[in-house]
Amino acid sequence: MKGQALPGILGSSSEVLSPRLVRLVSDLMEDWHRLDERIAHVSAEIEALAAQDEHCQRLMSVPGVGPIISSAMVAAVGTGAGFKQGRDFGAWLGLVPKQESTGDRTILGKISKRGNKYLRTLFVQAAHIVLLTRPHRARLGLWSWIEAAGRRLHRNMLVIALANKLARIAWAVLARGHGYQPRSASHTM
Numbered sequence: 323m324k325g326q327a328l329p330g331i332l333g334s335s336s337e338v339l340s341p342r343l344v345r346l347v348s349d350l351m352e353d354w355h356r357l358d359e360r361i362a363h364v365s366a367e368i369e370a371l372a373a374q375d376e377h378c379q380r381l382m383s384v385p386g387v388g389p390i391i392s393s394a395m396v397a398a399v400g401t402g403a404g405f406k407q408g409r410d411f412g413a414w415l416g417l418v419p420k421q422e423s424t425g426d427r428t429i430l431g432k433i434s435k436r437g438n439k440y441l442r443t444l445f446v447q448a449a450h451i452v453l454l455t456r457p458h459r460a461r462l463g464l465w466s467w468i469e470a471a472g473r474r475l476h477r478n479m480l481v482i483a484l485a486n487k488l489a490r491i492a493w494a495v496l497a498r499g500h501g502y503q504p505r506s507a508s509h510t511m
Contacts, residue, residue, distance in 0.1 A: 368393050377401065383501035384492045385464060386448030391441075395492060398438050402497035408490030415442045417486035433482055442485075445492075449484035463504020 328351055339347075372378035372389035381392035405411040412418055416436040435442070452464065467487070471480055495502050 365390075377496060380495050380499070380501045381492055384488060384495055385502070386452040386488055387492055391444045391448055391492075394441050394444055395496065398441050399493075399496070402493050405493060405497070408493040411493040412486045412489050414438075415445065415486075415489055417442060417445065417482060417489055445485040445489045446481060448488055449481045452484060452488070453481065 328347070369389040372382065372393045375393070375396060377396045378389065378392035381387050381395060382389065387395075399405070399411070402411065405414065409418075414437040416433055416439075419433055453468070464484075464487075468480075468484065471483055475483060491502060
């Protein structure tokens with residue numbers, strides 16, 4: 323459907339659009355189609371590589387994590403041995419708030435945005451996807467955590483908190499060498 327109306331518009335509006343403009347837009351449309359084909363080809367390559375890698379396979383058991391995120395994470399952190407715990411991985415990604423302390427007062431600010439920007443962006447997108455797939459959250463083992471966090475956090479803060487949680491889960495899956503196993507509702511809080 324994408325781009326199907328454009329050839330009709332270009333063909334019927336020759337009196338409104340100059341021939342030069344029609345040619346320019348046609349060339350841009352061809353470039354667009356070539357880029358779409360290239361993206362599809364590269365995505366297929368990434369999916370094939372992820373299907374062959376056992377680390378990627380385990381990571382894809384985490385909610386919201388697919389071939390793109392799993393391959394990016396394996397490429398960025400290997401087996402995750404460089405981090406002592408999932409909290410360290412989340413902090414390295416920049417998915418934790420900056421902490422400003424004065425005396426006995428602690429103020430949590432915006433996320434630090436340190437570390438791998440691409441991987442951080444992918445985990446934020448994964449969090450959006452998990453939140454959009456409401457019917458499936460219960461089977462993912464995140465339902466009670468998302469509901470509890472949703473009552474106390476603004477939507478944008480919930481997305482970042484969920485991205486941090488997904489990153490920490492992904493690190494645990496990678497570092498411990500087993501697939502994601504959702505906990506029961508009483509343990510997810």
